[in-house]
Amino acid sequence: MRQGTKRRALEVAALTALAALSAAVAALAWSTNWFLSLGARASGERLERMRRSRHWSGGRFVNSMPTHAMLPRSAAQAVRMQVTGSETRYPPRAIPVERRVRSDFDAPPESGLRATWMGHAAALVEIGGVRVLTDPVWSERVSPSTLVGPRRFFEPPIALEELPPIDAVVISHDHYDHLDMETVKSLAKRTAVFLVPLGVGAHLEKWSVPKAQIRELDWSERMVVGGVTFVSTPARHFSGRRLGGRDATLWCSWVIAGDRHRVYYSGDSGYFDGFREIGREHGPFDLTLMSVGAYSSTWPLIHMTPEEVVQAHEDLRGGLLLPVHWGTFNLAFHDWNEPPSRTLIAAARRQAQVAIPRPGQMVEPAHSRPIDEWWRE
Secondary structure, eight states: OHHHHHHHHHHHHHHHHHHHHHHHHHHHHHHTTHHHHTOOOOOHHHHHHHHTSTTEETTEEOOSSOOOSSOTTHHHHHHHHHHHOOSOOSOSSOOOOOOOOGGGGSSOOTTSEEEEEEETTEEEEEETTEEEEESOOOSSBSSSOSSSSOBOSSOOSSOGGGSOOEEEEEOOOOSTTTOOHHHHHHHTTSEEEEEEETTTHHHHHHTTOOGGGEEEEOTTOEEEETTEEEEEEOOSOOOOSSTTOTTSSOOOEEEEEOSSOEEEEOOSOOOOTHHHHHHHHHOOEEEEEEEOSOOOTTSTTTSOOHHHHHHHHHHTTEEEEEEESOSSSOOSSSOTTHHHHHHHHHHHHHTOEEOOOOTTOEEOGGGOOOOOOTTOO
8 A cells, every 4th residue: 555655655756846847948949939930831812822833742842853952861971960960060250240220221332232241141131212032031040949059159240129121031931040039020010011932921921921921932932022022932942840841832032123233033943954044034133142151061052161152143144243142150160261262263263253241230232342251360
């Protein structure tokens, strides 16, 4: 009898401990908006529209050519590389940032086209009197949690509250380093429209972005905002914010075309023939914003090396190349400052024009400045 009582007491204690642990995990998840940041799955008419896309097959979106995100058995290899890698993945000293305030954007660019790199893939593009933000991420971490995950190397050059009115936000895909819940929620209060790939609107609606502000586009579809045409164009990548949600939303690159200037933003992409097709149909481009960081032998088909980026820029018939998607978060298995150095070497071989601004530095393709190689140690 005494032994049975002791067993029951142990069972009660174990259940109590499990309940306390579950409550702690739930509290942590709630406090960090973990569940909310996962977004939402498409349903109803949104899902039906996705299923009608030529790029939907077998219950998910597919690339225009065979593509896998990682090599076989590379998940374990990636973990090993993350833990044991000898690369210099963090800058040894503070990154020089040019701080901005709203009044810096009061006067339009003299040439009609200007870009300000805000870090990672976020850039403020001013074209034809329209202000466009690409994949804005202002949060400290790119993660569903505010407590863990890759942390930014520097504060954004301008506070979200200081940004000038934004006419359009373009999103390339729903990975955490390109679609940030807190940034989206803040921008929704003073942004005209969000242009996103098919399915991504479900995340935004989950985060209380008014449906009237969301425009979901399939590849080759277009939208005009303030006289500037936005075209969703192919990319070679994948999507997903949760387990079991792989490729449930589309990914894309963007053509941004005004009366006088044209800009291309690659989003995340591996190298593919689509760049030549986009260049023929929509180029030439005065400026290309190309994702150059986070390449690895572990995922060779979904990100480009600097050499491939320069080739893609040439395929697109680009004028000035501005590399993005580097120098802000530890997301790669290479030195944090390797991408710009390799890009410069590859560009010199192909006689391509490159600008590598400091975060917050304004760039006008018509008046590009000499590169001061600020990232060198």
